[in-house]
Amino acid sequence: DAGVIQSPRHEVTEMGQEVTLRCKPISGHNSLFWYRQTMMRGLELLIYFNNNVPIDDSGMPEDRFSAKMPNASFSTLKIQPSEPRDSAVYFCASSPAGNEQFFGPGTRLTVL
Amino acid sequence: AQSVTQLGSHVSVSEGALVLLRCNYSSSVPPYLFWYVQYPNQGLQLLLKYTSAATLVKGINGFEAEFKKSETSFHLTKPSAHMSDAAEYFCAVSESRGGADGLTFGKGTHLIIQP
Numbered sequence: 001d002a003g004v005i006q007s008p009r010h011e012v013t014e015m016g017q018e019v020t021l022r023c024k025p026i027s028g029h030n031s032l033f034w035y036r037q038t039m040m041r042g043l044e045l046l047i048y049f050n051n052n053v054p055i056d057d058s059g060m061p062e063d064r065f066s067a068k069m070p071n072a073s074f075s076t077l078k079i080q081p082s083e084p085r086d087s088a089v090y091f092c093a094s095s096p097a098g099n100e101q102f103f104g105p106g107t108r109l110t111v112l
Numbered sequence: 113a114q115s116v117t118q119l120g121s122h123v124s125v126s127e128g129a130l131v132l133l134r135c136n137y138s139s140s141v142p143p144y145l146f147w148y149v150q151y152p153n154q155g156l157q158l159l160l161k162y163t164s165a166a167t168l169v170k171g172i173n174g175f176e177a178e179f180k181k182s183e184t185s186f187h188l189t190k191p192s193a194h195m196s197d198a199a200e201y202f203c204a205v206s207e208s209r210g211g212a213d214g215l216t217f218g219k220g221t222h223l224i225i226q227p
Contacts, residue, residue: 004155033214043202043217056214091155098209100146103155 004104006092012110018080021107024073025094033093033101034067034077043091049075082111114139114205118218126226131190133221135177135203138184145186146204146215147177156202162186163209173197198225 005024013019025032033048047057049069057067064083069075079086089108093101119134137143144163148156160171167179177188186203200222204215 031212042219043215045214045216048214050212059214093156095212098212100158100161101215103148103157105153105155 004092004094004102006090006104006107008107009105010108010110012112013082014112015083016081017111018078019082019086019109019111021077021090021092021109023075023077023092023104025075025092026102027073029094029096029102030072031095031097031101032069032075033095034075035091035093035103037089037091037106038087046077079109082109084111087111114143114207114216116203116205116216116218118201118203118221120221121219122222122224124224124226125193127195128192131175131188131193131197131223133188133201133203133223135186135188135218136184137186137203137205139205139207141207144206144209145177145179146206147171147175147186147188148202148204148217149173150200150202150220152199159188159201193223193225195225195227198223 007022030051034046037043046059047067052069067077087110089106091106093103095101115138117136146161147159149159150156159175160169162169162179170176175190200220202220203218
């Protein structure tokens, strides 16, 4: 199995631009999580899905952030418009029901 | 609300010495606890997890952790450090089995191995 796949691995954009991060979970996993990692705040849960349905988005920092999971094999995290304080590493993780989470390699986002 | 405190943002040990990384948690219900390791520019990898079975949990790469309810602790240990253990270590807590509702992480401890 290829594991959780995230793209792009690195993204550099300018303030005000739209950014879309992508995630392909491990086949057969029914839960998907988006986390953000920064030096100041550490690792934070942004949102998670069960069976493609968003369950808890209370960690999404602002309305500029949105996430979708149109099917079991794909999810996106979108930031529109982006700001410099959004610079971070964004991780996607997936898990089979009630078991450990498997993390992707992350997307390093830099907003200039 | 649940939370995790990791004492010491940086820990330095000599190769071959005991590794001890501290983690204390707060949870309103019996917790599920996890230790993850992150190598530079990589995602997180699960080292071990406590899921209310045995209080002493053995993980990969020779690591183990002991759940102590009275101390609300879940410290990570390894008897003999190896250079390859140098990495960032995260303790995490969840109120659902396996972290099904998402994980709350500590700030992390950077482990440095001195030759």
